[in-house]
Amino acid sequence: MNINNVLGIIFSNSYDSALPELTGVRTMGSVPFGGRYRLIDFALSNMVNSGISKVGVITKSNYRSLMDHIGAGKAWDLARKRDGLFLLPPFSAAGTEGVFRNRFEALRGNLDFITRSKEEFVVLCDSHVVCNLDFNDILNAHIENDADITIGYTTGIAPDLEDLTALTMDDTGRITGTSLCRCGENVSYSLHIYVIRKALLERLINEGISSPVPVDLERNLIRGNVNNLKLFGFACEGFVRSLDSLQTYYDVSMELLNLENRNALFNPKRPIYTKLRDDMPAIYSPGCRVNGSLVAEGCKIEGEVENSILFHRVTIAKGAVIKNSIIMQDTYVGENVNLDCVITDKRVVIKPDKTLSGAPNFPLFIGRGIVI
């Protein structure tokens, strides 16, 4: 088995609608997360750390910030002469109209890219899943099981995502039944991580093209093929979270303030790579108080910060008290401001003496660049 024999494909825009607050100005893949990352960093880093050296990133709309973030792929060692990163802008195949509507149509638009790739296997994944996985484990299981498609799943309360597949498996991991997830159910649900032979993927796409009705990846290729193909599930262990709403985004972010979770997700043996910003280290001024928080470089802290996440270059002025909040990059928090359970997008300015608060089950969101 040779991992260089695997092509990676990432859908950067999947479930954009689940996080409308954060994806209004960007795509799911470029949603800021964890103090310095963007969500696509997890998928990209997982692929690179698994030895995959050719990755196609499918984009749909609002992808300027994504392109700005991944550039030529240098931060992931994907700026290469041979293979490397391929940004795949929306491309409508002949005979279709407009931009693709779902992941199947996206693949169909990029069939040429897939066909011309020489790799034997393809790993596909989405950007809404926060995880640190070695795809070799899935690939090895896939080969051992002689599977047609292997689907990464996790077990727990199903996220509130449209058209999500719940899986039932026998003792060998073979998928024997599928259904549509209902939100709140405790099930084994798909993480939208698939391993498949490239030849089979091409065949399925070609079959889909000739289908008289619109085809969808999860509905037709997965749920529709339970009896026709050998589908296997692979349990993804560790810190694996699907983001389905701003609330989940907030909860999962707060989970990182537990050192064990932080160390599991940012396992130094499989680092999560991201674009470098070259900020200076964070400055803690005399009289500041910081506890239980994740702080990125470039921050200047004069006030109090507790149980919060500060992204790059956040300024917390004197007398300000920040609790249970997520403050994204380049935000300025003025003197004597009080924030509790607040999420600020990039470049927000909160003028002195303001008090803003949400609740743990209803974080207050402040959009990009807003001045309060």
Added chain:
Amino acid sequence: MYKKNECVAMLLAGGQGSRLGVLTKNIAKPAVPYGGKYRIIDFPLSNCVNSGITTVGVLTQYQPLELNDYIGNGQPWDLDRVNGGVHILSPYQQIKGTAWYKGTANAIYQNMAFIERYDPEYVMVLSGDHIYKMDYAKMLAYHKEKNADCTIAMLEVPWEEASRFGLMIVNDDGSIAEFEEKPKNPRSNKASMGVYTFTWSKLKAYLTADEADESSSNDFGKNVIPAMHEAGERMFAYAFDGYWKDVGTIESLWEANLDLLNPKVDLDLSDDDWRIYPNAPIATPHFITNKADVQNSMIADGCVVAGKVDYSILFANVDVDEGATVEYSIVMPGAKVKAGAVVRYAIVAENAVIGENAKVGESPENFPDRENWGVAVVASGVNVAPKTVVLPKQMLDSE
């Protein structure tokens, strides 16, 4: 075929920095970590890029491995260029034999072919030993305006320190009347910063003459500059008034780091218009636990702080465990301070481990033998056993 470049920079990075003791045992001085995520050489390299000088030769000789790795192809400074870019120039074997760089002038002389291929009008000679932000383009403009053959950047230093520097006595028009090398009774407080701009045709002639002179020690300060001055070439001083620090000793390195925590010091590393670029490893944002107490400090990515940190600089991936104390200290990448350990007035080098309840350094107030007080140093990779005491001014190395 190389494209013509108006100005080429030659960065002298071969110095051992012997006064930094164990810190430069395995690395050249320009590779010494500084400021939480930088190394000394980031300053001249970033200055070059920010000044629009994109052809830079880096002359290395002493322990070049880490420095070479660090500079790599120059990508962190945007110096991986089709035309020009950064080039590491080590001594090499030639037909007539192998020659180490005998002195700073000889190092440039041996690499004249490198300079010539860009056919420059001017060459800047920089040193890799100082912390400062300077626009070399302004200096070059001054050099042209004065129609100079050699321009030397100068800085006014406090009179009481002047005798430690190479000084210049400057005429009203900016031309240099006289040089004084570390005089006992200084007549000037205008010190040379070790930043030179030369008109290349002139420098080339003097380097060739200097090489032919067997009695010469082939050094810019000692030989080439005096020779140019004696011959009456047009030599000017370019005044600089920002922050500049020679980090040649343990004390000055320690001080220069802690200067970053002093709001009165004019060295802003967060200035977007003059960024200093590091080649830093990727790490997670640092984590400050509920038990931690962090004050007046600078902390880089990847650290986990559960203890007390005051007036200190933590580089990337440093751990300060619960109950540990770090004060007035510099802790370099990957070092660990275990529970109950106390680090005061110290420099802990890369990947060193300070065992539980060990004690490294002490504040001058609490050390009776004031004469022998100094910053304590733990060399890179050293494992300080639990409860060990490392005295002020002591340098602890593995062997």
